[in-house]
Amino acid sequence: MARKNILSGLMDDSKKFTAVNSETDSGAEKQQIAFKGIGALGAVTRSIDALAARADAARDIEEKLAHGETVIDLDTALIEDSFVSDRLIQTDEQFQELLEAIRSRGQDSPILVRPHPQKDGKYQIAFGHRRARVAKELGRPVRAVVKKLDDRDHVIAQGQENSARADLSFIERTMFADKLDTLGFDRETIMSALSADKTTVSKMLSVTRRIPAEVLSAIGAARATGRDRWHDLSVKFEEENAAERAMLFVETADFVAAEPDTRFDMLVQFLNGKPVSTAQNQTQPASISQWQRRDGSVKAKIKDNGKQFTIALKAAKGSAFGAYIADNLDRLYEAFEKDMISSKNGDQ
Structure with a gap:
């Protein structure tokens, strides 16, 4: 039996979106490049092509969203964040770049909100949190589409748009999946929200079940660290006292001073009993x-x-x-x- 379209007019279930953040580049000129090279250069080329395709997917979502819907200006004082967060941290540099882009040319893409399920006259963001924050800081209303969504459709829209933009790291996506699981959403909903198959979601949840949430938050987004390395680290937490040792280690000054990917490497070295390279001598x-x-x-x-x-x-x-x-x-x-x-x- 075919699965019913989850968000009619918004999502196309026949497509799996895995795209890149295009909030600051929607007006940028796109160019498809064909390379004859192989090896490292070929890999870079394939990555560039993938990013371009993902940017197109993100825009495709937003075009479907706006099609047939009314885009309105909303007072940011009437808007609240989603009931489930999907991001560990937003760097000041990234936020400032988005702010300057919207200040100079305006907000290119509307955000998606729903009428707040508990507060009359208020709205809740499904996606577009950063755009809403920029509008608030600039003292402007935010361009938004208002759509009635139940909790399930809300998290699917939120997850799929973020997956399309691909600006979340593996561990941020993993912690989002864990929050959905904790809130009682079924596995099919989590798979749809992350545009991921059952095996990938199972591996994600195995990471959060082994590694304490405090340790994950202490490491941070670690954008250069992928699924396999996170899975390997999680296995180390099955060893006796690993969680307790890690909780103490992530509070050390060198660990706190390091960048997220360096923190990940430092913790791996520590749990493997090897000398830990500090942030100062790694970079x-x-x-x-x-x-x-x-x-x-x-x-x-x-x-x-x-x-x-x-x-x-x-x-x-x-x-x-x-x-x-x-x-x-x-x-x-x-x-x-x-x-x-x-x-x-x-x-x-």
Whole structure:
């Protein structure tokens, strides 16, 4: 028997959405790039293609949402957050980028709210918490679609939109699944909300059942740490006194000072009985610089900590310029090597 469409006019059950956050890039120019390379460059290319597809999926959800529905301006004082949180932390940098984008060009995509189930005249956010927070800080109303949703449809809409944007880490998605499970939602609802199969959801819940919530929160989002590593860490908590030892370790000064992914590595080292590399000797403070074209068409933030060199491109042509760089990495590296050789020969 075919499953009934959960959110008529909003979700298409025939599609599985796994997309990327596009809140700050909905107006950006998109470009499909075809690479002939294989290996590491091929993997990067596939990742770029996947991100573009995920961004399209996120927009697809919101287009279906707005189709046939009225987008209205709501006073942010009338809106409350969802009854189940799905995010560990929102960095100030990410929030400021979204704030500046909405300040300059307005709110591109509406949020989804439902009439509050317990408070007359109030609304509850299904998704779009950050956009609502930005609107509140800017002193503006927030553009929203109001839709009657029961609790099940509310969490499915919330989870699927976040899965489409793919801006939640594995452990944030896992803790969201655990909260839904604790609230008594059935496994099919959790699977639909996360766009995940039964095996994946089972592995997610096994992580939260083994690792204490206090330890998970202390580690943080750990965006570079995937499912298998989290699962391996959770198995360590089956050992005697592992939870008690971990609870004490996550309160140490070096652990607290580290970034989330470094915290994860430090805890793994500690539970394995190995010397723990602290945040100070794992990474060097990153130097940060800015660059932009005179006409403002492309802006870049450049970070270098000695191990990683990152360029984040913004503005209207940021996506196209980034795609051009990716498409010409081989040629750029060859030019770099020639320059290095020329400089070396010139010094002799």
